[in-house]
Amino acid sequence: MSQTTLSRRRTSAPPTGKSLALLCLSLVLAWPLSGQAAVSLLQPPRVIDGTQPLTLTLLISADVGTRRYQVPETLEVTASGDLQAPLKLVLQRVGAGPSIVYLRKGENRTIQYTATLPPALRGQIRLDASGIDAAPVLVTLNRQPATPPPAQQAQPATVAAAPQAEAAQAATKGDNAPVPLVPVAAAGQPAPSPSDLRDSARLSFHDPMYFIAGPHDGANAKFQLSFKYRIFEGENPASKRLIDNLYFAYTQFSLWDLSEQSKPFRDTNYRPSVYYYLSDTGVHNRTISRLSLATGLEHESNGRSGAESRSINTVFFKPTFYFGDQNDWHWRVAPKLYAYLEKSDNPDIAHYRGYMDLGIAYGRPDSWELSATVRKGTWKWYGSVDAQLTYPLARLLPGTAGYLMAGYFIGYGESLLDYNQKMPWQFRIGYALSR
Incomplete structure (x- = not known):
């Protein structure tokens, strides 16, 4: 050290x-x-x-x-x-x-x-x-x-x-x-945040990766793969320059209909992005123990044609606030604000999705975490809630990794295909590689 x-x-x-x-x-x-x-x-x-x-x-x-x-x-x-x-x-x-x-x-x-x-x-x-x-x-x-x-x-x-x-x-x-004898950071240098699996390497987790399934309204499952890659590794790890903190991320999300005979995929969404990201901006005070920042361009589509084609391009700004000791029970609040650059396949999508994804989580790294992403459309009460409860699997089976996961969704547009359709509530359980 x-x-x-x-x-x-x-x-x-x-x-x-x-x-x-x-x-x-x-x-x-x-x-x-x-x-x-x-x-x-x-x-x-x-x-x-x-x-x-x-x-x-x-x-x-x-x-x-x-x-x-x-x-x-x-x-x-x-x-x-x-x-x-x-x-x-x-x-x-x-x-x-x-x-x-x-x-x-x-x-x-x-x-x-x-x-x-x-x-x-x-x-x-x-x-x-x-x-x-x-x-x-x-x-x-x-x-x-x-x-x-x-x-x-x-x-x-x-x-x-x-x-x-x-x-x-x-x-x-x-x-x-x-x-x-209390260790502190050197003058002008913020103390590093606790180890975070989302930022543990040049190639690391982005959004949660999981597979969960449930029986409501017919057996169905959803799963997500997500990672990010730091494009350029600068000479100074603490650099805040654009080129030194430029990331490429890719997320793929699928809904899988297990109740049909051929078990087709109902919809698959592809979400690549290029953005500037600081894991720790250095902002610390009595309330905020850490502040992360991400901003950039993102594309999301379902790869279909004709009437089922869905596609949006956005520019987003996402600060992530951490409240409390990150090694213990703490809050994480991440409002992702975005503006639509292109939405011709679904011009009214803001009515159902709005202009912000509000992520809220409370938990402890080695124990339970309850998180939710909330959306509110610009019309009526259109919107959605997507919640997850996770628990480290290694606490139950030493030598394993990842998390047990339970998920609950209610509202409009669990996937892009159904962005303007209110979906039946869904409760699913499964496994998450990251949360």
Whole structure:
């Protein structure tokens, strides 16, 4: 994990009268020496025994000057496996060491933290310390080691170092309080968001991928495939330039009529798009824990001709707001606003679909999530609600990936073919690869 610096500025009340001399003397005696400190996470062995507790080691060092630091008793880490929902681990400090460490220039101290690994984690695991602007730690879990594992001597991680901020000097009435050892992002750089399967690689998930089926109004199913690809990988991963954040996405959605003898597909919709996307814009405050942004061009059609042909071209703008701790229960609100550039095959589609898809979700990465997409047309009460409830399958069957899924739809236009037809309500269950 990369290095980061941590500091807190303390200010004293303005001295007056006879207290000035005493306060100055206190400042001279108590003021910490100017300096910088580094906090890094040591890399465990590449392959570790998954049946044993995970142990991670913090390395604290004073590179320039003398400082005091307050050490946290716990370390929060997000652990995610391949195509598995992230899990939050809270590592407890090993031993009863001092809560405050005093380091002179050139000295360092290691502090260990440990936690039991949940059985749902398998294979290669990515570990992200929450709120730290640092590279993730990758380890491979071996839950059935052939031979006793060697002693786990931590080695310094080979990671890119984050810029160090100058340690703040402060004193309050002579109290040389320790600086809390709370990892924060380097100055000017937002802390990274927790691991998100939708943004985990250059080729990644876009909209949910699933297959669900139900019996209402005749056996029927629907499924969706969706992915996105980052067209150009720039030199700076944090770049916000257009060319460095240009994506191509493709989504294919089908309704499958299983009640007919030949089991035909009722409709298939194809939705390619090219757009600018920032997974994390850097906007954080007490309310918003993360803000994503997507904007671009999108085409949607059903590939038919004649009276059954449906096609629209839109330009869209989609911010995604996250409220609350993304490693815990939190809200996600994503209004997708769009304008029609071309809709000659279905000129009145806005009457039934409107100009916005409102996505709302509440859940936890390693537990339940309830989400819904709501549309409201410009006429009457035309519109639709498409809701999903998902739960990580690995919580029930360790070693698996994806989610159990239940879906409910009611309203107009579950597919483009029936955009102006009110469809019977549908309840379906099945499997989702992403949500």
